[in-house]
Amino acid sequence: MAGVLGGIYNSIVKRNAVFLTTIFAGAFATNIIFNIGADSVWDQINKGRQWKDIKQRYMGDQEEEDE
Amino acid sequence: MLARSSLRAARSARSISSPTVTSDAQRNASSQSSSESAAAWKSNGLLASSTLLAVGSVSWYYYQFGRPTQAMTPAEEGLHAPVHPWEHTKLYKTFDHSALRRGFQVYREVCSACHSLQRLPYRKFVGSFMTVDEAKALAEESEYDTDPNDEGEVEKRPGKLSDYMLAPYKNDEAARAANNGALPPDLSLITKARHGGCDYIFALLTGYPEEPPAGAVVQSGLNFNPYFPGTGIGMARALYDGLVEYEDGTSATTSQMAKDVVEFLNWAAEPEMDDRKRMGWKVMAVTSVLFGLSVWVKRYKWSNVKTRRLAYQPPPPNAQKQPGSVFRR
Known part of the structure; x- marks a missing residue:
């Protein structure tokens, strides 16, 4: 445990530039991952109700008309 | 109980204040008891009458000012719409967008004969229940005024996606004139604008009885609907089974059409509800x-x-x- 913490301290916290960069990058990564995860849960709950689930029917018709 | 205890208190007070009376009372007990019972009657009566007065004035005041007031009769209020378990009003559910597509079809084929939807541009339909090409085709069906040209003349052009839906009448006066004096309200915000929202509109659309109940007064030119405040509504029943033909094969019953619309x-x-x-x-997840x-x-x-x-x-x-160790006030 102490070794791990020490490693984290030496690699990340010791230099302020590295520490700040890690925080910013971590914030961006967390935001992106959380959004993707939350949206996928939402789409799972509302499966078949949203436009992106049903638009295939109407888009398909459109292409046939174009041809 | 209150009367008795207060009497007891009064008696004991008297006995304390005049200790000389007790010797008299022991000597001629008969005369003393009669005057005491008279006093008891007097104070009993006082208590009872003041209690009656208090209860009476409070109840009179409640009768005058305390009762709930109703400005309108139940008929003027309209029936309360039954509450339905709408799927799309649940906290974790979006609109059912195929129902939106069906509902718009019902609006276009039935409601739009009288009701406008003036706050909706065609671009809003794209990505909600229509493809771009469908919305464009729909917009081009209506004609809009152009900006004045070099000679100051206003011409007509087909609609674009950015145009707002056209009203069926030129203005409110024309709408009133065409509808027997009744103005069909704009439907853009109607679920927010009526008490009961979805439930009210659903009840109104499906609540027309075959004929008005006995004793109901329906003015000429009006129709009876118990859910409409005042029960006399200018709109006649609009939805009948099989009135529209859904492209996705859903059977177009009255209640299905009402639910979709x-x-x-x-x-x-x-329109922002899904987002x-x-x-x-x-937000709730992060905040927790x-x-x-x-x-x-x-x-x-x-x-x-x-x-x-x-x-x-x-x-x-x-x-x-020690000096300073004593607490002084």
Whole structure:
């Protein structure tokens, strides 16, 4: 445990530039991952109700008309 | 109970204030008892009448001013719409967009003969229940005024995606003139604009009886609907089984059409609802994590305060008083 913490301290916290960069990058990564995860849960709950689930029917018709 | 105890108190007070009476009372007890019972009657009567007066005035006041007031009769209020378990109003559900498509079809084929939807541009349909090409084709069916040209003449052009839906009448006066004096309200925000929202509109659309009940007064040119405040509504029953033909094969019963058009009108009033709910549950998720963190931080910071022990050590009884050690007021 102490070794791990020490490693984290030496690699990340010791230099302020590295520490700040890690925080910013971590914030961006967390935001992106959380959004993707939350949206996928939402789409799972509302499966078949949203436009992106049903638009295939109407888009398909459109292409046939174009041809 | 109150009367008896107060009497007892009065009697004991009298006996304390005049201790000389007791010797008289012992001597001629008969005359004393009669005057005492008369006094008891008097104060009993006083108590009873004042209680009656208090109860009576309070109840009179309640009767005059305390009762709930109804400005309108139940018929003028309209029936309360039964509450339905709408799927799209649940906190974690979006609109059913195929229902929106059906509802818009019902609006176009039935409602739009009289009701406008003026706050909706065609671009809003794209990505909600129509493809771009469908919405463009729909917009081009209506004609809009152009800007004045070089000679100051206003020409007509086909609609674009950015145009707003056209009203069926030129203005409110034309609408009133065409509808027997009744103005068909704009439906853009109608689910927000009526008490009961979706339930009210659904009840109104499906609540027309075959014929008005006995004793109901229906003015000429009006129709009877118990859910409409006043029960006389200018709109006749509009939805009948099989009135429209859905492209997705859903059977077009009256209640199905009413449900679809109500969901569509709710979308028209709150097109942001899907995004709002999605953002909302994300916010709740993040906030609950932050709340848990803040609880932990509070407990961490307060652990010193919560676990410390205060001990009072009294000074030895014959200790020399130091200057400044004595608490002065």
